[in-house]
Amino acid sequence: MSTIKRVEQPEHDPRVKAVFDDIRATRGKDYINNLWHYLAFDPALLEETWRDVKAVMAAPTLLDPKTKEMIYIAVSIANACPYCVHSHTAAAKSKGMSDAEHAELLRIVATAARTNHLLNALQIPIDEVFDADVR
Amino acid sequence: MSTIKRVEQPEHDPRVKAVFDDIRATRGKDYINNLWHYLAFDPALLEETWRDVKAVMAAPTLLDPKTKEMIYIAVSIANACPYCVHSHTAAAKSKGMSDAEHAELLRIVATAARTNHLLNALQIPIDEVFDADVR
Amino acid sequence: MSTIKRVEQPEHDPRVKAVFDDIRATRGKDYINNLWHYLAFDPALLEETWRDVKAVMAAPTLLDPKTKEMIYIAVSIANACPYCVHSHTAAAKSKGMSDAEHAELLRIVATAARTNHLLNALQIPIDEVFDADVR
Amino acid sequence: MSTIKRVEQPEHDPRVKAVFDDIRATRGKDYINNLWHYLAFDPALLEETWRDVKAVMAAPTLLDPKTKEMIYIAVSIANACPYCVHSHTAAAKSKGMSDAEHAELLRIVATAARTNHLLNALQIPIDEVFDADVR
Amino acid sequence: MSTIKRVEQPEHDPRVKAVFDDIRATRGKDYINNLWHYLAFDPALLEETWRDVKAVMAAPTLLDPKTKEMIYIAVSIANACPYCVHSHTAAAKSKGMSDAEHAELLRIVATAARTNHLLNALQIPIDEVFDADVR
Amino acid sequence: MSTIKRVEQPEHDPRVKAVFDDIRATRGKDYINNLWHYLAFDPALLEETWRDVKAVMAAPTLLDPKTKEMIYIAVSIANACPYCVHSHTAAAKSKGMSDAEHAELLRIVATAARTNHLLNALQIPIDEVFDADVR
Numbered sequence: 064m065s066t067i068k069r070v071e072q073p074e075h076d077p078r079v080k081a082v083f084d085d086i087r088a089t090r091g092k093d094y095i096n097n098l099w100h101y102l103a104f105d106p107a108l109l110e111e112t113w114r115d116v117k118a119v120m121a122a123p124t125l126l127d128p129k130t131k132e133m134i135y136i137a138v139s140i141a142n143a144c145p146y147c148v149h150s151h152t153a154a155a156k157s158k159g160m161s162d163a164e165h166a167e168l169l170r171i172v173a174t175a176a177r178t179n180h181l182l183n184a185l186q187i188p189i190d191e192v193f194d195a196d197v198r
Numbered sequence: 199m200s201t202i203k204r205v206e207q208p209e210h211d212p213r214v215k216a217v218f219d220d221i222r223a224t225r226g227k228d229y230i231n232n233l234w235h236y237l238a239f240d241p242a243l244l245e246e247t248w249r250d251v252k253a254v255m256a257a258p259t260l261l262d263p264k265t266k267e268m269i270y271i272a273v274s275i276a277n278a279c280p281y282c283v284h285s286h287t288a289a290a291k292s293k294g295m296s297d298a299e300h301a302e303l304l305r306i307v308a309t310a311a312r313t314n315h316l317l318n319a320l321q322i323p324i325d326e327v328f329d330a331d332v333r
Numbered sequence: 334m335s336t337i338k339r340v341e342q343p344e345h346d347p348r349v350k351a352v353f354d355d356i357r358a359t360r361g362k363d364y365i366n367n368l369w370h371y372l373a374f375d376p377a378l379l380e381e382t383w384r385d386v387k388a389v390m391a392a393p394t395l396l397d398p399k400t401k402e403m404i405y406i407a408v409s410i411a412n413a414c415p416y417c418v419h420s421h422t423a424a425a426k427s428k429g430m431s432d433a434e435h436a437e438l439l440r441i442v443a444t445a446a447r448t449n450h451l452l453n454a455l456q457i458p459i460d461e462v463f464d465a466d467v468r
Numbered sequence: 469m470s471t472i473k474r475v476e477q478p479e480h481d482p483r484v485k486a487v488f489d490d491i492r493a494t495r496g497k498d499y500i501n502n503l504w505h506y507l508a509f510d511p512a513l514l515e516e517t518w519r520d521v522k523a524v525m526a527a528p529t530l531l532d533p534k535t536k537e538m539i540y541i542a543v544s545i546a547n548a549c550p551y552c553v554h555s556h557t558a559a560a561k562s563k564g565m566s567d568a569e570h571a572e573l574l575r576i577v578a579t580a581a582r583t584n585h586l587l588n589a590l591q592i593p594i595d596e597v598f599d600a601d602v603r
Numbered sequence: 604m605s606t607i608k609r610v611e612q613p614e615h616d617p618r619v620k621a622v623f624d625d626i627r628a629t630r631g632k633d634y635i636n637n638l639w640h641y642l643a644f645d646p647a648l649l650e651e652t653w654r655d656v657k658a659v660m661a662a663p664t665l666l667d668p669k670t671k672e673m674i675y676i677a678v679s680i681a682n683a684c685p686y687c688v689h690s691h692t693a694a695a696k697s698k699g700m701s702d703a704e705h706a707e708l709l710r711i712v713a714t715a716a717r718t719n720h721l722l723n724a725l726q727i728p729i730d731e732v733f734d735a736d737v738r
Numbered sequence: 739m740s741t742i743k744r745v746e747q748p749e750h751d752p753r754v755k756a757v758f759d760d761i762r763a764t765r766g767k768d769y770i771n772n773l774w775h776y777l778a779f780d781p782a783l784l785e786e787t788w789r790d791v792k793a794v795m796a797a798p799t800l801l802d803p804k805t806k807e808m809i810y811i812a813v814s815i816a817n818a819c820p821y822c823v824h825s826h827t828a829a830a831k832s833k834g835m836s837d838a839e840h841a842e843l844l845r846i847v848a849t850a851a852r853t854n855h856l857l858n859a860l861q862i863p864i865d866e867v868f869d870a871d872v873r
Contacts, residue, residue: 064869065322066422101322105436112316119309125302130265137269138310140589141276143413143683146317148591149328152606166645167260168269169589173582174254175273180581181247182281184545184574186553187200187236193284194739199734201557240571275454278548278818283456287741301780304454311450312443319410319439321418329604334599335862336692371862375706382856389849395842400805404843407809408850411816413683416857419868437800444794445813451787452821457740457776463824464469470727471827506727510841517721524714530707535670539677539708543715546681548818551722554733572665579659580678586652587686592605592641598689680859688861709859713852720851724815724844726823
């Protein structure tokens with residue numbers, strides 16, 4: 064089920080084809096996952112989304128690809144996005160995340176969630192030493 | 199303001215003193231941030247919380263300390279916990295996170311949030327290739 | 334699957350029948366979606382929920398029906414409610430939301446999510462000019 | 469700061485005065501907290517909000533008043549609402565919640581948050597035995 | 604589908620078997636739900652998770668078991684965790700939650716969610732009388 | 739307080755000055771709110787953020803500017819972002835949102851939050867008629 068009709072033959076539209084070709088070239092594989100097939104209903108939204116994801120996640124940056132995927136998963140878990148958790152866990156594994164690293168990621172996320180809720184319950188004043196304008 | 203009264207002289211309680219001493223020894227500095235002063239209202243909750251945070255964040259594990267703090271920040275942002283974002287951003291900086299790495303973290307978190315919302319709007323089927331039981 | 338047993342023959346209860354009849358009359362169609370069939374397990378909760386939704390979404394108010402559904406979808410996406418996203422996207426389409434408007438809604442929601450996370454990461458002071466008590 | 473201008477002399481409006489009088493009578497005290505002063509900018513919204521809160525939280529129901537406040541706090545923590553956490557923690561205390569019960573509430577909320585994130589990370593199939601339609 | 608491969612024969616690992624045996628003994632029934640089968644991929648994470656859940660939810664504490672499950676459900680709803688809502692609703696029912704109590708829980712959660720969003724929209728100042736340090 | 743040091747003299751950097759000039763020209767006023775002053779710590783992140791916000795919120799699109807701000811506010815409330823709620827409520831007012839429209843927005847957001855939580859509690863099956871692939 065979905066709230067948007069999956070586009071039949073999306074690559075008949077040259078803008079969609081250009082994005083799909085770039086996804087394949089960037090990832091080095093033919094498979095295009097469902098997200099892009101559905102986003103093809105609006106080529107501009109497809110282009111913008113791919114441009115952003117590619118710039119942040121596929122281009123070489125300061126952090127290594129595996130770490131970037133692990134941060135992405137952490138946000139997706141907290142935002143309760145099933146598709147995102149699935150797709151980025153698969154991506155992290157393909158970029159080398161071991162089962163032990165996956166378990167450690169879960170442990171950090173779970174501990175953060177625990178203290179996030181504790182602090183939002185306590186509503187205590189923030190220490191002045193944490194202020195970047197003071198440091 | 200807070201929902202719990204800050205404990206006066208928390209270290210008069212030996213259980214609290216033991217936790218505070220361990221926090222100081224583990225972190226190698228005297229300052230005890232507000233969280234622990236307030237949690238001291240219930241020594242058992244203080245002990246459990248410190249035990250968990252120490253085991254995950256202070257003990258040597260597979261991921262390096264800076265990366266662990268960055269994942270912790272990512273979750274805390276998504277869960278909208280001001281205290282947690284402040285304290286763990288300060289911790290990440292003390293463990294070596296540069297401004298450029300901080301900016302990259304924000305970029306990943308913002309991009310993940312964007313696609314988390316897009317996917318939760320589209321509600322599309324999850325690709326079978328993402329299923330760990332199939333892979 | 335559900336956490337409540339779907340009520341068999343819900344309209345045997347006159348309070349449920351009255352709500353179902355009003356839903357049909359208000360919407361001008363016979364189909365009653367699953368939400369109401371399940372809420373029928375507690376007629377008072379069913380009545381209250383329908384009363385609220387009807388007053389806000391079905392009665393003529395300042396905003397037009399399509400815009401109201403788009404705001405409803407935006408909240409439902411951010412709260413990660415699959416059923417709500419599905420039902421209100423269908424409602425918005427039945428009230429005239431085009432695919433282009435749907436794409437624009439997604440773009441606004443995604444951009445808001447991006448800056449929501451950025452700002453919750455930065456934790457910066459709020460400009461005094463935004464204070465309604467000052468304006 | 470606020471996004472709505474605080475109403476000066478709200479009780480000059482008879483609809484607002486009626487709500488304020490009912491709040492005082494229901495709670496048995498004169499103090500009207502800020503929420504109602506600000507909501508007074510729209511008497512209909514004020515009336516609806518008080519009607520709902522009163523029916524659920526102030527009227528005698530199956531659950532005792534302290535337990536109801538504790539559930540309310542739990543939701544407010546997870547939704548990251550500082551005002552709500554403050555006002556309902558104060559309410560729970562006035563209805564008898566001890567410090568030890570408060571600590572236990574925090575422990576349950578923190579544990580739930582931990583497993584909520586773990587499960588949203590694992591995305592595992594839901595056991596059929598949990599289906600209310602099957603039981 | 605899941606992001607972790609379900610462990611085949613998890614009880615061949617003595618650490619997993621010890622946890623499973625303790626779950627069975629604590630709950631007084633043979634059925635082990637999916638969560639623990641999947642967490643078995645990392646015995647340490649399995650042990651920690653069960654230790655926490657058992658200490659908070661299975662050991663006798665100040666609050667009765669049914670109330671604790673209702674608070675757990677409230678958090679899980681707000682955090683949008685389908686598995687958690689299912690498993691803890693089933694647990695609450697097995698500990699005596701009636702349909703009427705379930706409906707009341709939903710009513711409190713829904714009312715809290717309503718005011719959580721209202722207050723996060725108004726962003727009003729928190730009354731000083733709510734400050735635990737002042738009281 | 740903030741997690742990033744506010745940039746002194748941000749417009750000494752020509753990339754920052756270009757963005758600030760464009761913000762002033764686009765909005766037709768001199769005031770630059772805090773967000774942009776803090777984002778100036780990383781000119782690339784500043785540029786990307788402004789580019790996105792401008793394209794979606796400042797350029798003429800299908801929806802009128804006031805409606806777009808109201809949708810933005812709705813998301814920001816649900817994501818519990820105080821800065822965003824403040825800045826976009828001010829923006830919506832400057833684009834014509836009346837107090838009565840503001841109240842209606844709050845009513846829709848509150849009703850959506852209520853049913854979002856109800857549905858995430860019920861976990862009921864989604865009606866097939868909502869599936870866009872079927873319609």
